[in-house]
Amino acid sequence: MFFESFLINLSVIVVLIIALIFDYVTKFFSYWYVRHIPYKPSIPFIGSDYHRIFALSTGTDDVNKLYARYPNHKFVGRVKSRMPDLIVKDPDAIKRILSTDFAYFHSRGLSLFKSQDVCIRNNLFYADGEKWTLLRQGVDSLLNKMEFEFDLHTCLLGTNGDTNVQQLLCKVLDCVFSELLIGDGSAVNEIRLIICKRTYAEKFKSYLKNIFPSLYILFGMTTMPEPSNKVVKELKNSKLINYIKKVGNMHQLGLRDKNNRVSETEFAFTTLSLFITEGYIPCLTLLTALFYELALNETVQEKARNSVSKDGREDYLEMTIKEALRLHPPYSIITRQCMKTYQYPDSNLLIDKRITVNIPVEAIHKDEEHYKRADEFNPDRFLDDDSTSKHCYAYLPFGAGPRKCIGEQLALQIVKTVTRTILDQYILEPCAETPSILPVTDYNFGRCIDKDVRLRFVPRTNMN
Numbered sequence: 001m002f003f004e005s006f007l008i009n010l011s012v013i014v015v016l017i018i019a020l021i022f023d024y025v026t027k028f029f030s031y032w033y034v035r036h037i038p039y040k041p042s043i044p045f046i047g048s049d050y051h052r053i054f055a056l057s058t059g060t061d062d063v064n065k066l067y068a069r070y071p072n073h074k075f076v077g078r079v080k081s082r083m084p085d086l087i088v089k090d091p092d093a094i095k096r097i098l099s100t101d102f103a104y105f106h107s108r109g110l111s112l113f114k115s116q117d118v119c120i121r122n123n124l125f126y127a128d129g130e131k132w133t134l135l136r137q138g139v140d141s142l143l144n145k146m147e148f149e150f151d152l153h154t155c156l157l158g159t160n161g162d163t164n165v166q167q168l169l170c171k172v173l174d175c176v177f178s179e180l181l182i183g184d185g186s187a188v189n190e191i192r193l194i195i196c197k198r199t200y201a202e203k204f205k206s207y208l209k210n211i212f213p214s215l216y217i218l219f220g221m222t223t224m225p226e227p228s229n230k231v232v233k234e235l236k237n238s239k240l241i242n243y244i245k246k247v248g249n250m251h252q253l254g255l256r257d258k259n260n261r262v263s264e265t266e267f268a269f270t271t272l273s274l275f276i277t278e279g280y281i282p283c284l285t286l287l288t289a290l291f292y293e294l295a296l297n298e299t300v301q302e303k304a305r306n307s308v309s310k311d312g313r314e315d316y317l318e319m320t321i322k323e324a325l326r327l328h329p330p331y332s333i334i335t336r337q338c339m340k341t342y343q344y345p346d347s348n349l350l351i352d353k354r355i356t357v358n359i360p361v362e363a364i365h366k367d368e369e370h371y372k373r374a375d376e377f378n379p380d381r382f383l384d385d386d387s388t389s390k391h392c393y394a395y396l397p398f399g400a401g402p403r404k405c406i407g408e409q410l411a412l413q414i415v416k417t418v419t420r421t422i423l424d425q426y427i428l429e430p431c432a433e434t435p436s437i438l439p440v441t442d443y444n445f446g447r448c449i450d451k452d453v454r455l456r457f458v459p460r461t462n463m464n
Ligand code: HEM
Pocket: 098, 124, 125, 126, 136, 139, 274, 275, 278, 279, 280, 282, 283, 286, 329, 330, 331, 334, 335, 396, 397, 398, 399, 400, 401, 402, 403, 404, 405, 406, 407, 408, 410, 411
């Protein structure tokens, strides 16, 4: 004993423990200071993401604000709970991270690979290392084998007047993704309903998955229960399982444990959830935003309706979709994790292993430096060289580099077909309940429109 009194001893020990914890928690608080990177100050135990912990604003809003706060800097730092994380603003630096020096940044850093969640295990979006390479080739071959054409007329039947846009689009996308992956059946609808469920419990899980992945795994949480017998039966006869069989033994990649290989049906189920979380949901967000903007601007809507592709050049509808992706990118932030110490060229910036790097896609798309009158929805900007950025890394709705979106072509094909069909049959107008701004919020690692958007659908046949 150092001191006679038990109480003094006890208090010394308590003070020491508190000091150690404090040191652990604040260890990286000067990380960006010593690197001369401007940064958002941190609070012990919380870091600089208190806005999110207390639900004051979304992660995207925070990144957008920090992006704007330091106009002349290429990088901005933060401390997320305890670990430093970096926002990269400069398109040249982004090019290095996403493409040139991909070897250092090949992971998204979501640390969820041990999860038992069917949505996540064997999911390309979450995979890393060799598994990622193999899955990427596999899903690529699957996509190349897929062929589909769809007839949306039955899903649109009865649409007339003031309409809940998301409800209508879900009906349409259920048809599209069923046609693509299943054939006949309701599996897409069933899985989509589970994934889109936005109860508080689901929001909490999504929050844990995002911020404390290790707790998500530890508690064995899942977003997706094991498939019902009905879904399994449908999958066994689905187009998807045929594609998987044609591609070969890709399902064997997904080792669940040493003896227990993943079956084709289980792999089909994971792939179905991959297509819904990474394909269906961003398409839904994009189409909702696009219809909203088209309803608000008659001139643009009419030009998109009348556009036809001439000699392979980009038509006006394509530019309209491109502009919706700029102003309302379904993925507002792209993340990468530094896998080995990285010296940023021609500077003294050293990025350590395990640091998360954020590419602030939405903030870049809304930066006046890159896009003149960036807040305006104006597809014509893509005709006019002066009002769009010359840097191709300043337009990143699908990301870039070896890990960019694998479904870009499919997504554009779906969005274009759906939009063309709707514009053919309806005039879109705002109605009394149309919101004055689009209610976008964060969801998982992307964005979603979580409040109803209503627009008036006026059938065009009445007019001819
Ligand atoms: C408008 C629709 C879509 C948008 C805006 C979008 C956007 C993105 C973005 C930004 C990423 C991250 C890229 C990066 O980190 O560099 C991504 C990844 C991915 N997307 Fe898409 N996507 C869309 C539709 C689709 C569709 C239809 C599929 C269907 C298969 C799909 C499958 C994927 C997959 C599997 C990944 C992960 C790729 C990897 O990690 O290697 N996406 N998407």
